[in-house]
Amino acid sequence: MPSVEAERALSELMAAKGRVKRPIADLRREWERRAEAEPLPEGLKTSAVTAGGVIAEWVIHPDCDSDAVFILLHGGGFCSGGPVTHRKFAAYLSKATNMKVLVPDYRLAPEHPFPAGVHDCLSVYGSLLHEGIPARRIVIGGDSAGGGMAASTLLALREAGAPMPACLVMIAPWLDLTNSGASYAGNADNDPTISLEWHNEIGPWYYDQADPANPIISPMFANLQGMPPVLLQVGDREVMVDDSKVFAEHAESAGVTVDLQIWPGMWHIWHHAAPDVPEALEAFEKIGTFVQDHLGS
Template sequence: MSIAELERIRARLAARPRPGDLAARRERLDGLGADYVLPPDVTVERVTARGVPAEWTGTAAADPARALLFLHGGGYMAGSLASHRHVMARAGREAGLRTLALAYRLAPEHPFPAALEDALSGYRFLLERGIAPERIALAGESAGGGLALATLLSLREAGLPPPRCLWLSSPWVDLTLAGGTLASKAAVDPLISRAYLAELAAAYLAGADPRSPLVSPIQGDLAGLPPMLIQVGSAEVLLDDALRLASVAGAADVPVTLQVWPHMIHAWHLFHPELEEGRAALRAAGSFIRSHLDGAGDP
């Protein structure tokens, strides 16, 4: 591990503290991704997925019969195609497929269940394009991780076939904020805090019950869900969300692969162009997705 790489990222984040204004917050997160240039062989195609703005990224080597549906992070209030485009492109390259990312609606303008409705629309779009569910992987980072898991629960309710596997990075799956590491990791997480998460949760919920499985999917019945990979850094306030999710899913007989990356901060995949652990985590995610879409990852 390169401590110097991580310390440079920490210093840059400290030099650009989170502003109070919502528009400025969104611009700050977009700026984290705007600093990175896509490789020249990556193609980007804007589409509309059943009314939801979306974007395909891929390379000539990507298998057109397979897809990764990606839900970005940002606490349901920020994040965009621009902020995570470089992550989507690298994840698709590692998995050997195209990535469809959704610009789902954000709070406070569009509170729950708007984001969930858009995620379901994105999945239905893939099915309508003729991509078989066993050739689809679903992924989400941070709030997008919780949204991805809630999407699976909603697909089950709707009687729709699930994707083949699920990849969650730094997932936020409990809007009741019950995780112990919200306090114990507060001093080492440079991106998020309990107070900030409480603000985000209030905006997204807009009066909805935080214990509902569709906003806090760790509270739901996870039995029968597809195999999942959970990646989390040891320096995250959301570490306990990931640990508890792995326990709840495992107890429900869901095949779970849990990876705790030492010293890594929240959503460290964002910094993969300059952080080896970010690239290694994306390679691991790509390998997980490939193995399951190939059938080799069957439990």
């Protein structure tokens, strides 16, 4: 059973369900304003950096004493989000994993459609390798569209013959931009934040003239052989839950180590509700356990 705090948060989200169409620039600014008002853990260290020519932000929890790096690729439908919107998320991730978190401000659609964002993420990863950080001490992950971007980045690394990071962490990832999952209909009334209509609108902003079934755009259709261990966390109320289920099946068939966690009663990226919702803190803890189990020394 979801906690009282989770039920309360879900009720508030369901009451506000229904997206008012506004220019994407307005939606970006509103999200950043809300994020800037959120309290952060005391002693949190943040600093702007340029990694491989890409603007990014370091987020390091005061309890972190490791030199390992978690590259967090933010969600936002490939068209919004950034280091500011995911600063609190990165803080809790740093604490749970005992890793420094690097949040790239990768280029967004519709101004910069595929493959601009993937190229940015590859540049950030390459810059860490160039600095002498071994791949076994790097984790790549992301939430929602950022989860899909993380999988796309690893597929591109594999194609290039580059060393793979220690593992891949995806939180409610958008892995199929053809939006073919049956859960879009099955969970339409249960998901308070995401809808098929919204994804059908913003998906083309990202893939532009490319084929949305291209495996680098929609990793659900990829051959996943050679991928590192994968953690998937997703709520059972989400319209995208089938993306994670199908990806996990394909990964297991390819011999990849997979931990698929489907959280009862949870909504899309409930992690943002930390520290008020216990399930959010628990989810971060499980990410930390998975990462430490697979991070190289």
